[in-house]
Amino acid sequence: MAEKIVFDIAAKLLSSLGSIAIQQIGSEWGVEEELQKLQVTVSTIKNVLLDAQEKQKSDNLVKDWLQELKEILYDADDLLDEVATETKRRELETRNKLVRKVRYFLTSSNPLVFQHKVGSKIKGIVKRLNHIASLIDQFKFFVNQVERPIATIRREETFSWVNTRRIIGRRDDIDEFITSLSSGYQADVVIIPIVGIAEGEEEMHENLVNIGNEIVNNCGGVPLTVVTLGSLLASKTEEGYWLSVRDNEMWALAQRENKNDILPVLRLSYDEMPSNLKQCFAYCSLFERDEIIDGKKLLYAWIAQGFVQGDGNGELEDIGERYIQELVSRFFLEPYDARTFSNTTGREHYKMHGLVHSLAQDVAGNECLTIKRAITDAVPKMLRHVAFASETYSEFPRPLMEAKKLRTIFYPGKRNPTFGSSIETESTSFRSLRVCAFEDMISSPKKIRKLKLLRYLSLTEVDNLPKSLCKLLNLQYLDLYLSGDLELPKDFEKLINLRFLCLSTTSERLPKKGIGMLTSLRTLIIFHCEALRSLEGIKHLSCLRELALESCLKLPSLPDGLNFLTSLERLEISSCLFLNLSDDDLKGLERLKQLKLRNLQCLVSLPKGLLAADGKLTHLEIEWCTYFTSPSESVLPNLKSLESLKIWNCEKVGSLPEGMQGLRRLQSVSIVGCPLFITTYEGQEAERQKIAHVRKIELS
Structure with missing residues (x-):
């Protein structure tokens, strides 16, 4: 790198x-x-x-x-x-x-x-x-005292057709590619793989349109223009048009038999990226090929390493999200649906194709290492980031102790964990650590206070938290997933830089002082808190943008303080079996964009308080709510910004409310596992007309 x-x-x-x-x-x-x-x-x-x-x-x-x-x-x-x-x-x-x-x-x-x-x-x-x-x-270096402007990734710069003077590329490669295209289209020809289209080249546009027309005409389609072809190639959501290729290699129009023909093209796309994005991409080499990557965790690991820095155009999370989307647009990351029975959050996940992973390893060089077997040789002097493969041995490798300047340690969960003291004890020897993630832990590192520069800490299934945790003043990300017996340390409020917190607890209420003082929080996930009865104390989290409540089985209601979370953009409430939403709930959430309600047995209709978000709410999901009967006529048709509606496995839903035709931004409706609705929809033309204007409809 x-x-x-x-x-x-x-x-x-x-x-x-x-x-x-x-x-x-x-x-x-x-x-x-x-x-x-x-x-x-x-x-x-x-x-x-x-x-x-x-x-x-x-x-x-x-x-x-x-x-x-x-x-x-x-x-x-x-x-x-x-x-x-x-x-x-x-x-x-x-x-x-x-x-x-x-x-x-x-x-x-x-x-x-x-x-x-x-x-x-x-x-x-x-x-x-x-x-x-x-x-x-x-x-004999040339001295250049002109400051290079800091590159900022902006989504508007990734359109297919742009001014050629803004393109950084290789003219010889483009000419050679155009010559190849000009030779004509044949059924058995192997097309040269490309990452992104060499924008602005009129002769290439013409050739691509000719080839595209042949493809579409063979499929019974209509002729293409430069604009429509560009739109089709750029859109991964346009059904029936995105070109499917062998092995799902969406980052290429086609594949040669020899991967060496593809890697140089991928390398060209990498070379054109700004350096901060290159750091983010190389960091992805720590994950194994085809490993499912949690987008949220990846984003905060980048932030912890300083790859994502404020540019005056949004918060760190916004900038990091733009980095992810830029890598997706270059096909370096592929979106992956990680929704399973055991993982129902549906949060953004990604995978990395094998050849892309090879490139990431190549550009990362000696700075990143994924450990898959015992280490016998000395580790590279420049090693800074280490991840352990999921099935490696338990003991911390002795040669790795020489890499005192490590900034990352990812240690995944194991099916039969036998480790404990080794990995925990040795980790605190690396004083430069910014990212430390352990899964299936037995106990937390007792000398964790020594990791003064730590910004990212994940301790899954940890059974206690040392008081010295509160000395980690730089900590921004703290994930205590499935750590149910925890009591937050007395001075927890000192972690004033926390931006992400996921916790489980057996307590009946959250400590008001401990949580309410964390005013830098952007994401709060409260998971598997079976005894939790109160959420009072969160009203001071004025910067909170995402709140998830999952498996809080005894929580009777949402706190009044929820209405003070005026920055909240995403709310997920799942498996809170006794939670009842009143009409006053959600009324202060004027910036809410996404709402997901899942497995709420007391939910009958949408609360009227949701109307406060009528200008912002774009995504609404309701799943496995047994007694939910109908999206209220006074609520749903007035959510004018709604783009996506999902109602799954709500057996009592028989119809959609009147006025759905007014939701002109609605692009997707998915109603699955609702037999009463399917009967009504198939038997009544009036019901079908309510969503006739929606482009994508899924019913089953």
Whole structure:
């Protein structure tokens, strides 16, 4: 992953060094001079990186130079992150002067000791960078002091036909491809695979239209135009038009027998991506081929690694979602329906085709490693991210202990887990960890407080939480799935940077102070809380955008505070058997876009409070609600923004309300397992007319 990524690491480092907070620290701690030297040296090196990245393609010495530079920049990034974390800690824990005196001078938190260590580390990094800088003249790099604009991924830039002056590509390859197309279409010809269409080339458009017309005419279709062909090729939802190819390779129009013919084309698409997206793609190599990837977990792992950064155009989650959709549009990720009996959330999941996975491994190089068998050799010096395959052995490999600068450890669940102390104990030795995920845990790492830079922590089936968890001030993602006996630590509210929280508990109520103080939360999932009777305390989560309540069997009602969640966009309520929705419920959720109600035995009709979201709600799902009789006439026909309606296995639903014709944005209706409705629909023309304008209708 050397390439242009090094440039962005240097740019990020310079941004940190130039921040007011770091400059203030430098002045207060007496390391101002060292920080200034570091800033000057990084700036000098950054000015030659664009040229170095070109020359490393043909010069192995330059390639080695870049690798060494990258390692130093990572170390500098870790150091500044540690300094910033220490500053946060002091702000929270030293408000009392007596505490400051006792803790700072009688423990390892002594500021003089820490400052001395920081100063020594900075001097060491400056010395290493000076050596790197001294080789610039030797390589005769071209100095470029013009700042490269930060690339921003925008969905409008992925249309099929765009201005050719904005396209980065290989003219020779395009000419060769056009020549191949011009040779004519034959039934047994093998078409050259392409990733995306070489936009803006008029002669290619003409050839593609001619070939497309032959395909469509052979299927009894109508002639195509450039625009319609582009629309059909760009749309993966247009039934009957998307070209199916062998092995479901949707990222190519066709496949040659030799994969080496396809990989260069995939590589071209990769080369054209901005560097932050390249980092995200390479990170996907940690997952196994055809492994089902949870989009939410992937997004937050990217955020934790710093691949997703704010650009003033939406929150981190929005930007990360755009990254995912960009990879989907390039066919580097394939959407996958992960809905099963045991996993009913229907959240976004993805898979990676084998050849795409090979490319991801290639570009990740020595930074990412998926461990499938015992390690006997020394691990690469640049190793930063590690994942264990699902069926590997339990013990933590000894050679891996040398990779002290790991930033990721993914340890999946095992059918017959026999591990415990090994993986838990060893994990806390990696002080640079940003992402740590363990499944089927026996207990949580007791020394987890040492992982000061940790931002992503997943502990499935953990049986206790150490108090030191609350010292992880950088933590943004905390997943405690299926951890039912947990009590949240006393100082849980100190995790003020949490953006995602999934928890299970045997308690009857959530601690008001513990949850209500987490005002940075964007996603809250409360799962399998069989004794939970109250959700009071969540009304202060003004930034919450997604709330999921699942298997809260004794929860009688939604809290009044739910109406204060004015930022909520997605709400899922599932298997809350005694939950009854009143007409006042949901009335404050004016920004709600998606609502899913599943297995709610007390649900009879939609609450009128849902009308508050009439200008935003696009997706509505109702499943397995035994006594649900009808989408209310006073509610459903007034949800003018609705695009998708799903009613599954609601046996008492006999018809849709009058006024459905007014839902002009409605594109998809799926009514499955509702026999009364099917009888009515088949027997009454009036019922069919209610949704006659809907493009996609599924009834069974």
